[in-house]
Structure formats: structure tokens, C-alpha cells
Amino acid sequence: MGPEARAAITAVGHYLPETRLTNQDLSEMVDTNDAWIRARTGIEERRILTDEGKGTSYMAARAGQEILEKRGISADEIDAIIIATVTPDMAFPATSCLVQAELGASNAWGFDLSAACSGFLFALNTGAGLIESGRAAKVLVIGSDKMSSITDYTDRKTCVLFGDAAAGVLLEAAPDGYGLIDSVLRVDGDGWESLCMLGGGSRHPATHDTVDNKMHYIYQDGRAVFKVAVKGMADVAAEIMERNQLTGDDVRYLVPHQANQRIIDAVARRMGLGIDRVMLNISRYGNTTAATIPLCLHDWEDQLKKGDKIVIAAFGGGFTWGASYLRWSYSHLPKEQSHGG
Ligand code: ACO
Numbered sequence: 001m002g003p004e005a006r007a008a009i010t011a012v013g014h015y016l017p018e019t020r021l022t023n024q025d026l027s028e029m030v031d032t033n034d035a036w037i038r039a040r041t042g043i044e045e046r047r048i049l050t051d052e053g054k055g056t057s058y059m060a061a062r063a064g065q066e067i068l069e070k071r072g073i074s075a076d077e078i079d080a081i082i083i084a085t086v087t088p089d090m091a092f093p094a095t096s097c098l099v100q101a102e103l104g105a106s107n108a109w110g111f112d113l114s115a116a117c118s119g120f121l122f123a124l125n126t127g128a129g130l131i132e133s134g135r136a137a138k139v140l141v142i143g144s145d146k147m148s149s150i151t152d153y154t155d156r157k158t159c160v161l162f163g164d165a166a167a168g169v170l171l172e173a174a175p176d177g178y179g180l181i182d183s184v185l186r187v188d189g190d191g192w193e194s195l196c197m198l199g200g201g202s203r204h205p206a207t208h209d210t211v212d213n214k215m216h217y218i219y220q221d222g223r224a225v226f227k228v229a230v231k232g233m234a235d236v237a238a239e240i241m242e243r244n245q246l247t248g249d250d251v252r253y254l255v256p257h258q259a260n261q262r263i264i265d266a267v268a269r270r271m272g273l274g275i276d277r278v279m280l281n282i283s284r285y286g287n288t289t290a291a292t293i294p295l296c297l298h299d300w301e302d303q304l305k306k307g308d309k310i311v312i313a314a315f316g317g318g319f320t321w322g323a324s325y326l327r328w329s330y331s332h333l334p335k336e337q338s339h340g341g
Pocket of ligand 1: 158226316
């Protein structure tokens, strides 16, 4: 592969915990109700990883295993593993090391990438760089978050939003004209206070006070984030379309981060896309942070066809946001045939 090679997604995998947390369940825990949650967010239920002692790496490794099986390759063929997460198993070692060990990916290096709800998008672009430069031939990029581990289930403003999941992709060199074509990626650290978890890091290490003050939970100023998320996501999606001379008719699917259905609707409107061309599964899983976008790709994989033009868009804490344009590189094939090419 030459330096001009592009990176393509060649397999998708996922993991969803079995336990469901419905709007009804939440209405028995805090002062909320199904009608409010559906109308304001589009969420009906989420999955929660309840198994004692299991964290983000457990879910990520299972998503990784599904990717390997679908592509028909062994773990030792993987060159690098990038895990996008804001809920690592531990501050260190990196969750990617734990996933590497669990998969038995004996030839891989890897690292974690922290960009909240833009984590998968940023990791996808980072992994693509390894492929494009020729430094790696097969890169696993997995978004995995156990949001329930940092959610305050007495705070109705945040606890209705989040769920747990992992999903990811394999990246390989793309056939000519396919793969990741263009991206617009942004951060704005001035917005950090609107969406953060204050405690447990080096600024406020865990103490009795940080626990008493609920500093180990997600804090979000929902209204403030909503405004910048709509504008941020719509702006980068419009920019990527303009730069690549794409009209609404050209885009087969928008794959948006699933934080709030109203944000997604606004972005789709700005792009001139009907709702039939928007991947939307927030009703079933809520906001699974770094997992939402690959979880959509997984749910829609059977309907994707080689050459489909896809725009991915995300917005998250940091602030972090961005959009990528890619041409899908395979049609779903019967198991005995191979992917790619
Ligand atoms: N049930 C019932 N009422 C509620 C609930 C609830 N679960 N939560 C809040 N309310 C109330 C509020 O208290 C408020 O009441 P008040 O007017 O008496 O004060 C009222 O509902 C409206 O509250 P808002 O916060 O203004 O509601 P909004 O319509 O903004 O919806 C939401 C809140 C869903 C959080 C929305 O602001 C949002 O989606 N924000 C953006 C989220 C996002 O994109 N995050 C980025 C990605 S996440 C990441 O990076 C980890």
C-alpha cells in the first residue's frame, strides 16, 4: 500500500449488555415519566452492564471478537487497537491493553482515546492515519462506554440519557475510490465546564469530599450543550458536504451521534435529508457515548452497499465535534464469501 492509500471499514461488531433499563424503571427511581423522556430525547430504554467487576474492556473485547469472526481473521493479525472511551476500566493501564490481552492480539499495540461522544469519530480518523501512512494494515477501532458507572441515578437531568455498550470496526486499506475520504474535526476547550466529570482525575483526586459532592458523576448543563451541539454538528456536516460537492440526494446515510433525537432531526434538516436516510437507534440504547456511531453501523450493516456515501457526525464533551465523509467498501455478503475488495 502506498502513502496515498485510504482506510476503509471492512467489518463491524458490537456488544450490548442484556439488562434493560426502561423509562418506566426510571420513573420509579426519580421524578420523571415516559412521555417527557420520549418527547425530549427520543429514548425508550437503555442497556446496563450490571455484572459485578466488569467494565468497559469486557464489552469492548466482545465487540472486537465479533469483528474478528465476521472478517474471518485471527487476533494476531491485528496491528493496533484504539479504544475510544471516557469510562476506562481504570485510570491506567489503558483499556486497550486489557482488550489486547483478552483478544490475544499478540502483535498489536494500542492506546485509549478520550473525546467523549466524538471518541469514535476521532479514533476512526486516528486509525485511518495509521493505515494511510502504511504503519498498520489492520486496526481495530472500538468505542466502548459503561456510562452507568458515572451516572447519578438520583439526578433526573442526566440519568435518563445514558446507556452502556461497545461497538467498533476493523480498518484496512481501501480499494480505489472507497473508504474514509474527508473529515472536519474540532475541539473547543472553552466549553469544558458544560459537560464534565470533575472528580477522580489529577485536579480533584478522590477524597471523601469529592464523593460527598458527587464529583464522580457526569455533570451536564443540558440546555447549553444542546444549543452548541445542534450548531456544531450541523455546521461540520454542511462543511463536509460542501467541500465534497455532496447534495442531500447523494448521501445514502447520515450516521449521527445519538445524544438526542431533536439534535439529530435538526442536523438532518440542515443537510436536506429525509429521516429514512438517518441511522437512528437512540430509542433502544440511549446515549452510549463512544459506542453510538459504530452501533448504528452495526444495526444498518445489512442495508449498506458498496459505494454508499455516508456522513458521520458527532458532538460531545470537551467540547469535541466533527464530521467524516466515507464511501462504504463492501456489500453484505453471505458468510461463505469474503468481505472487502
Ligand atoms: N423528567 C422530567 N423533567 C425533567 C427531566 C426528566 N428526566 N429532566 C429535566 N427535567 C425538567 C427540568 O428540570 C426543567 O424544568 P424547569 O423548567 O422547571 O426547570 C425542564 O424539564 C426542562 O429542562 P431542560 O434541561 O431545559 O430540558 P431540555 O429540553 O434542554 O432537555 C436534555 C434536556 C435532554 C439533556 C437536552 O438539553 C439535551 O439533549 N442536551 C444535549 C445533550 C448532548 O448533546 N450532549 C453531548 C453529548 S454527551 C457526551 O459527550 C458525554
